[in-house]
Amino acid sequence: MNDSTFNDAMSEITEIRAQYVRERSVFVEGARMVRLLKALGATDADLEKIKLVSDDLPQDPTLPFRKSRNGRFCFDFENSRAYRLEFQPFALSAEEDFVRHDSGQTRIFEEIGDDLQMNTALQALLRFKSLIFRGVTTAHRPKLDYDSPSWICTLFNLRTISTPELQGEPALEGVHSDGVDHTMTTFLGSENMTADSAVTFLHDMRERNATRWNQADPKLLVGQCRHRHFLDTLIVVDHERKHSLSPVEAVDKRLPATRDMLIFFTRKPVLAGHISHPYDSLKAHERLPMAVELPSPTQKRIRAGADVPVLEGAAR
Template sequence: MNPAPSSEHQDFVDALRRDGFRFVAGEDMRTHLQRHGSLQDWAAFAASWNDLAPDTYLASVGRHRRRRHAVFRVDRDGAIARQPHQPHYQSLNYNALQGDIERWFEPVRDDVANGATLATVLGFCRDFFGLLAPQAPGWHIELHQFRIEARSDEEGQPTPEGVHRDGVDYVLVLLIDRHNIVSGTTTIHTADGSLLGSFTLTAPLDAALVDDARVFHGVTAVTPQDPTREAHRDVLVVTFRAAGMADAIADSDD
């Protein structure tokens, strides 16, 4: 399931082992992704963020976010398969705002889940994260399409729970689009809150690779550049958790 490190993957592996994170510029990320497949449907893939459903859990506390969610699995042979729709669950240990809640979100559309771009992104993650944990028998994958909305009277909160960990092994955050917004800086921290690094995803395919077991991350609030116009930040978040750990959590908590 896990290929031998190529030179470009080894650079990422070294960065995550050394620092716990890596920022990748969009054009560089495009090159890496295209070694794993096609981005031929990128325009339709990106446009699907216009069809996300309101996050009713956050709306209840006056915050504005739209999202869709899907679960995949990677088996020992490396095959990636979508799983039946299921809730997103985090314990209070990882999400003080909405932990210990089974949150049901609208599913990722079939055309997006079955498209070339998503297959390429998941293939990249499988091969890269597999290099970091070659002993993993497989992976439980969750992906989230997020649109954070900023308004003239209310800033958007990409991470309303604050600086946090997701409770997984590895995370990819991939920028799809940012429209009429300022800020949205990603910050990486140690467990005691010390800042390890920061960067801002500004161009399509700008990416953050994160070792979630080692570091904490957060994103600063976004505000409209022009308060008279619609403003949003679109990202794809993909989390990988070793399948054995995911099964144990499901057995004990769900």
């Protein structure tokens, strides 16, 4: 990677960030993301590999039409790095604008492995997101520690499946928020999915939680988009925009239809009294360590595929 390529990408990312700050959401088309991620260290080989990373996902703990894994990362801007955090259970509550049959439950997801976290395309996505949200002022969520220098990113790798017997719902919960500060959703691919499936609708915060996507007040609709192409990416200020999605529909109704996504939930660490307080460790993962360099907005170049050591203990 030469200085000119990296500098051009950083200039373009600065423009995307400005749109995010101005509009509180931004959709970046996949072809543009491919170019930017390559400038941030992604290799052509890993861009191809990440398309297939969802093929071996296990069954989701609570949703019969979904397969899933997750993993936790820390954005550590003080040391210019992101590192893998130890395993923790996951919880999301109605208090955080998430109303579903499993709201408030402690869920145990199987962990993502090195096939994803060591993929340079995934590492470039972490770098990209860090450049977009770093320093952006947003409405504060209750019981989050905005004095902490750290940010916690929970990454979900998800496959939603529709079959003749089962409707796949990317957002069974209807209108909701994700209980975080910044949500990023990246499309990996689909099979047998109709061209009008899985539309994302953005809603004003006054929209009622759990409202179906097709029953929401059109006066409170503030935008919509659809992930169609590899690496199509949406970033949303999660406590300022709610969202909902339409179902996954099959072209050939006799066969399964699938939709593969990466979802990056990023927030400040929680305070006492938050549902996730027992599950919010900042300790590095001992069995699956990973750390990567995070570029600063003024940096001239990063080393493609660069990693950095996980600091001893890695807790703050």
